[in-house]
Amino acid sequence: MDAASNALPKPDVAQPLTMGPYALALQGLVTAVGRYRSQPIALRLLPGQTLALLGGNGAGKTTLLDTIAGFLRPLAGAVWLAGRDCTEEPPEKRRIGYLLQTDALFPHRTVAENLQFGRLAAENLDALLDRFDLRALALRRPGQLSGGERQRVALARALAGEPDLVLLDEPLSAIDPATRPALRDELARHLRDCRAPSIMVTHDPADALALGQLVGVMDAGELLQVGPAADVFKRPNRLRTARLLGVENIWPGIVNEHPDETLVRIGLSPDDANCFVDAARPHNGMPLLAGMRVRVCVRAANLIAAPCQQPPPAGYSRLPIRLLDAMPLSTAIQLRGRFGPNLDALAYAPPWQMRGWTLTPDERLALHLHAEDVHILQDDDAPDPAPPQRRPAR
Amino acid sequence: MDAASNALPKPDVAQPLTMGPYALALQGLVTAVGRYRSQPIALRLLPGQTLALLGGNGAGKTTLLDTIAGFLRPLAGAVWLAGRDCTEEPPEKRRIGYLLQTDALFPHRTVAENLQFGRLAAENLDALLDRFDLRALALRRPGQLSGGERQRVALARALAGEPDLVLLDEPLSAIDPATRPALRDELARHLRDCRAPSIMVTHDPADALALGQLVGVMDAGELLQVGPAADVFKRPNRLRTARLLGVENIWPGIVNEHPDETLVRIGLSPDDANCFVDAARPHNGMPLLAGMRVRVCVRAANLIAAPCQQPPPAGYSRLPIRLLDAMPLSTAIQLRGRFGPNLDALAYAPPWQMRGWTLTPDERLALHLHAEDVHILQDDDAPDPAPPQRRPAR
Amino acid sequence: MRTQRGLMFWVFWLAACLVLAFITLPLLALVLHPSLGQLREAAMHVGVRDAFLVSLEGAALSTALSMLFGVPLAYLLARQQFRGKTAIETIVDLPLTVPHTIAGIALLLVFSRHGWLGPAAAHLGLSFWGTFAGVVLAMAYVGLPYAVNAARVGFEAVDPRLEKAARSLGAGPWATFTGVSLPLAWRGVMTGLTLCFARAIGEFAAVVLLAYYPMSAPVKIYELFLQAGLNQSVAASVLFLTIVLGLFCALRLLAYGRRVERVAQA
Amino acid sequence: MRTQRGLMFWVFWLAACLVLAFITLPLLALVLHPSLGQLREAAMHVGVRDAFLVSLEGAALSTALSMLFGVPLAYLLARQQFRGKTAIETIVDLPLTVPHTIAGIALLLVFSRHGWLGPAAAHLGLSFWGTFAGVVLAMAYVGLPYAVNAARVGFEAVDPRLEKAARSLGAGPWATFTGVSLPLAWRGVMTGLTLCFARAIGEFAAVVLLAYYPMSAPVKIYELFLQAGLNQSVAASVLFLTIVLGLFCALRLLAYGRRVERVAQA
Amino acid sequence: ACGAQAQAETLTVFAAGTLGKTFTELARSFEKDHPGVTVQPQFGGSVKMVKQVTQLHMPADVVAVADYSVIPKYMYAEQGQAATADWSIGFLRNAITFVYTPKSKDASKIDASNWYKVLSEPGVQIGRSNPDTDPSGYQTLQMLDLASGYYHDPQLAQKVLANAPKTNIRDTETDLISALQLGQIDYLAIYRSDALQHHLRYIPLPPQINLSDPKFAASYAKAVAHTANGSLPGKPIVYALTIPKGAPHPKLAAEFIAYLLGPKGQALIEKNGFAPVHPAYAQHADKMPEALRKLTVPWPGQ
Ligand SMILES: Nc1ncnc2c1ncn2[C@@H]1O[C@H](COP(=O)(O)OP(=O)(O)OP(=O)(O)O)[C@@H](O)[C@H]1O
Ligand SMILES: Nc1ncnc2c1ncn2[C@@H]1O[C@H](COP(=O)(O)OP(=O)(O)OP(=O)(O)O)[C@@H](O)[C@H]1O
Ligand SMILES: [Mg+2]
Ligand SMILES: [Mg+2]
DSSP, X not given: OOTTTTOOSOOOTTSOOOOTTOSEEEEEEEOEETTEEOOOEEEEEOTTOEEEEEEOTTSSHHHHHHHHHTSSOOSEEEEEXXXXXXXXXXXXXXXXXXXXXXXXXXXXXXXXXXXXXXXXXXXXXXXXXXXXXXXXGXXXXXXXXXXXXXXXXXXXXXXXXXXXXXXXXXXXXXXXXXTHHHHHXXXXXXXXXXXXXXXXXXXXXXXHHHHOSEEEEEETTEXXXXXXXXXXXXXXXXXXXXXXXXXXXXXXXXXXXXXXXXXXXXXXXXXXXXXXXXXXXXXXXXXXXXXXXXXXXXXXGGOEEEESSSOOOTTEEEEEEEEEEEEEOSSSEEEEEEETTTEXXXXXXXXXXXXXXXXXXXXXXXXXXXXXXOEEEETTSOSSOOOOOOSOOO | OOTTTTOOOOOOTTSOOOOTTXXXXXXXXXXXXTTEEOOOEEEEEOTTOEEEEEEOTTSSHHHHHHHHHTSSOOSEEEEEEXXXXXXXXXXGGSOEEEEOSSOOOOTTXXXXXXXXXXXXXXXXXXXXXXXXXXXXXXXXXXXXXXXXXXXXXXXXXXXXXXXXXXXXXXXXTTOOTTTHHHHXXXXXXXXXXXXXXXXXXXXXXXXXXXHOSEEEEEETTEEEEEEEHHHHHHSOSSXXXXXXXXXXXXEEEEEOXXXXXXXXXXXXXXXXXXXXXXXXXXXXXXXXXXXXXXXXXXXXXXXXXXXXXXXXXXXXXXXXXXXXXXXXXXXXXXXXXXXXXXXXXXXXXXXXXXXXXXOOTTOXXXXXXXXXXXXXXXXXXXXXXXOOOOSOOO | OOOOOSHHHHHHHHHHHHHHHHHHHHHHHXXXXXXXXXXXXXXHOHHHHHHHHHHHHHHHHXXXXXXXXXXXXXXXXXXXXXXXXXXXXXXHHHHHXXXXXXXXXXXXXXXXTTSSSHHHHHHTTOOOSSSHHHHHHHHHHHHHHHHHHHHHHHHHTSOHHHHHHHHHTTOOHHHHIIIIIHHHTHHHHHHHHHHHHHHHHHOXXXXXXXXXXXXXXXXXXXXXXXXXXXXXXXXXXXXXXHHHHHHHHHHHHHHHHSOOOOSOOO | OOOOOSHHHHHHHHHHHXXXXXXXXXXXXXXXXXXXXXXXXXXXXXXXXXXXXXXXHHHHHHHHHHHHHHHHHHHHHHHOOOTTHHHHHXXXXXXXXXXXXXXXXXXXXXXXXXXXXXXXXXXXXXXXXXXXXXXXXXXXXXXXXXXXXXXXXXXXXXXXXXXXXXXXXXXXXXXXXXXXXXXXXXXHHHHHHHHHHHHHHHOOHHHXXXXXXXXXXXXXXXXXXXXXXXXXXXXXXXXXXHHHHHHXXXXXXXXXXXXXXXXXXX | OOSTTSSOEEEEEEEEGGGHHHHHHHHHHHHHHSTTEEEEEEEEOHHHHHHHHHTSOOOOSEEEESSTTHHHHHHSOBTTXXXXXXXXXXXXXXXXXXXXXXXXXXXTTOOTTTHHHHHHSTTOOEEEEOTTTOHHHHHHHHHHHHHHHHTTOTTHHHHHHHTSOGGGEESSGXXXXXXXXXXXXXXXXXXXXXXXXXXXXXXXXXXXXXSOOGGGHHHHTTOEEEETTEEEEOOOOEEEEEOOTTOSOHHHHHHHHHHHHSHHHHHHHHHTTOEXXXXXXXXXXXXXXXXXXXXXXXXXXX
């Protein structure tokens, strides 16, 4: 049961475009606003598919949605929607349901009037109110709604009227944690029921995994990676992607030796024979030759804390660490340890595993790590990029 | 190693105030703005202590900070700061470092000039810049900084000059997930080094646990609970608190029988003998009599997924569920199941536990739950409160 | 914010009171000057009533025209970025600076019988010399900058995202303008309307050059001063002020009654 | 936003061009009217130069005074909530509505030799009759509403959170006002200053009643018209307009040169 | 010219707009002869200037108006109202005429004999000032009434006035000079002095009708102008002046008037197209300052 099971094989963004079964296709789209310019962006979505778009502040996500919706003219490329090239169409012709980064409800109209604006005037209001459970709010003005209610109305407005495409710009940010899970579930239900493809921008990897069949990662105007959600989270294709996806542990390493055909061993510290991890092979077609400098990406959730002496199960590597601190989070206990020369490891342990296990600082522990959970990337990026200056001086 | 080890015993908010060793004391403070009125708020903080304040949108958190900082006049009560009653003092006399909900950097001044404003003019600028690692940005204007950089400067401005109290209003919201962990660590470091007590408002339980020795929960103008972080998360005192703290599973139940002196058994479904949980006794002094209607709060992370047949270890209850779906999140795999008549359970399983265990929908599983992890609350709140209307019509 | 009753607060209030006294005292002196009988007399005077009517109608019409043509310009200035925008902004402010008599002469140069546009207008049966049309023309000229500037501020305060939302809901540019931008810029537009109206109704010098007859209120008040004396003319102006103030308040209510946020909320 | 070249766009531009033509044409006609020789002659005329100086100095001084007293009022209106605020707002707008001659008469009623405050002022050695002080007084009266209203808009646009930040950093109300509020409201304050200046420098009717002498530019232009005829007076006013426009542009640059955001950023 | 030189003094003169050029030149010349003295003439409609003194209580040293009857009417004591002046001097004469420009309709064929026919033609636009408030306004009406008799055409006044509708009326005729020069109107009823000072062509009307000559006072008196202030009989156009009672510098004012009535003043008056009244006429000579009394003769016919 894989959340990405109904996902496409990763669309080959280079091959010439044929609309085929796709409901949305972006062909070498170069977006621009102010002094910002994106790289050419290619993307195809099937009907009903949801793409969750992650990326740093100022990556160009909103700009991309604005271009698809027709508010910005692309510098190059085309937008194909429901079988037609609509690059030159004005926004009101495109039949796109767009939830803007703020909810953008019309403050001078009631909820019902908001839902009857423009092309939605032809819809059956009663049916709409029922579908989104808004009957009680129909006569209120947006200023009289709570944040969560506002967002629900905005969502209804974006999804109503069977649009050809749904664009959602951070639909769940600015919602407090008490309201958030319910709203996320509701959103998931509506996106499932919706025939149109949708693109949802979010800063929260959890939202992306929960709602997107596909996940895309953008940074500084470049669509770094698009693919089935689980794939992208498991195998980010670049260091920037890994960072944006919130991979907690990124260590430098050197390809050492080859224990066998299916595994490759990566040394994390040149002089410490104990400090290595095994990774599964083949590895995304990367030629892993001995001596090559690589980056090892490991999610904290995949590191299993174990007593120091306990031997790792088969297929697992063992990292001996000195505990720095342990902190209970709401979903797990966060362990921070140091190993090798000066490398930090972050691990999440389920609270029940820690029951009755009193940890003291500087205690020696081992972290076990399965070869399948080790993701190796080429060391091509700058070693530790300073956060790029995103907003140009105005 | 408990994150709350240096926390106070929960201050008894009713007892008459003596400043004692406390660096900040609020005594029956009634805050007000517009048509909003809070309940009387009592609070005491020791030097160096950090209180993380959680709560829904419009709960009154910003209003509370504004009142402490002297921008709003309380309707009643007093603010004691560093041994003096400063309820009537103007804001500029209070020596409070206040990071407002937006960063509130002066856009017409450079970073250096921002850090030399007001009482900070007397500080050593070089030392400040070095301490917060801002030397490279000193001559830029806020408009030329990225969001993360802006927040760092604002933080420096709030913490500089040895204030008597530090107030931080959502210091980490609006920061993208790539920048967030680093900034959180930096903030934690500075709060540790800081002699003054601090209050930090946040929407994120993870931030609250990571940064606060004490956690407070506010809702609709009421400080529902204050206490050591782990305590509050483990034992929320009301249903509203539990919801705001993000407790995933809240089930109705009836106190059944008493298996022994240390345990109490709660039936979750009246007719299904299999559908019960055991909770540890004594239970916060609550008299748990047979037949009493209660609410059972359980965090998803504390539910251990197990094959259906596997018997629970000693001290654990067993909930037989039918799997609804499984979704990989970045830190765990989220399992959703149904049991009894119509109750849903959410459980987080570590990814390594699920390795090689293929789950299919409708599969029968068991969830094991330790008696210590079951938290029982009185069923006094409304059964399923509609989100209160927080913003009054303007 | 807490009302800080510090020294600055009092100094500021002192300055504010001086300003208010400075504005109010002369008007108060004016209002107290005529007796009730004189006021009644002025109110019964047919010429005075006619002049008031001309002024009110002229100001209303010129304001309507200013809004009709000025609001589109205001919207363009608020929304479009183009080269020469600053030049256009300066042009719009020009009538503010020109001494009013000179503005009248400038209008004559263009709209008189032999002026640049006079003959063309005459072809259409329009004459601006000594006609109601002339009153309206002069009023519109001095009032336009206020209409444009205030409406522009109103449009600038409307969140462009609301317009985007309307467009993507299938509303064309026109439906978006009338259904979203204009209602949300209401306050600014109404402020512009009020200011333009106020400026138009008070104008004397520019109007009198084009049209002494039909007499508008300021002209009539001046004539009363010459013909009948100070008391009568002050009585008429107090009456006039009262009417205008009433209208002013009504417009203000219309402008500020509909307090809706113009920004999409997070 | 995408520049939608739809029908509405063109209709709006058409309306905008009509407005711009309406404003520009009369002024163009004015500028083209005098010959270069007449302009030179006007420029060499000592009386004209003196009058320009009086106007510029008077407008500068009255604007300075209006700002000095009007800015605190603007700040209070922008920041404080109190009962009667609407009344005060209406009072501030009053001088807009009053016909200018009436405004002059009202000022006379209060500030003339026998007026309410005239004797008191005379005690202080201040006379407003036929003095530079009178010019400044009348100019300030008609210019004040602009100063207050524009400055108020400027202050309203300053994020109160920035003021809070300043206060909690230990800056008193005064330091906060001068160090944060005022610099950030710069644009609004400067716009107010510009409008007030423009209004003051163009005023004739109110000024001429209080102070025919020292002659300000509009009075001089009127006198030139009486003595020398239309051509000289138009030449002088073109000259005057040019100077004022130059000043206007300079003020505009000052106001808009410092584009800083006035809102704390998220 | 002595005594006053010791300290700087400012003399305020309120004068009819038509006296603008004359009095400004006079002021400069007076200042040259009286060092330390500043003369500040202010110009406007005659009635407006008088009312500024009587009703707005503006301080003025000399008031000079375009119609001698204005001073008695508004400034002498009247039903309880205190007098602001009690004497006046008629010091120059003027004539009413029509000015035009080469662009005016039928400008090429108009002359002193056919003017009333040209002005009666349909389509001609004639400007005049407000007869209810301005002397030249009612003087124009009186002149046209006289012309009806003089040219034996009872309809003359009516026909000419048909071309001078309300739209062409302003407070003072000088307000219309710009309209004339910009071609909005063809002819403008105005004083001859203005015509000369503004270098405008004008129609030399016969003295029997142009109200310039006191010789014809009796026949002038038969002409009537119907205004809002009642029916006004015609009078010769004699400009008058006085020193208001509250004048700040009555002594200097008398010196200024003497200067005006002296040779230098008379020369300026003639240069600017006025006809001098020499010696000047005095009304209530007993109440005027000694120095002036000897420069005047009693008003003929009064
Ligand atoms: N109207 C504009 N004018 C000029 N530059 C702009 C404008 N809007 C956005 N930008 C710039 O374009 C870039 C991309 O902005 P965009 O809003 O698409 O980012 P984003 O990925 O949506 O970021 P966020 O997560 O903060 O919403 C940024 O560098 C931004 O500063
Ligand atoms: N200036 C104001 N005038 C009137 N009402 C206000 C004002 N500021 C806040 N409120 C109201 O007071 C209540 C508390 O607001 P407050 O800003 O303290 O909430 P908060 O807990 O900080 O919420 P958030 O998480 O959204 O920041 C809300 O109902 C809000 O609508
Ligand atoms: Mg965005
Ligand atoms: Mg808040």
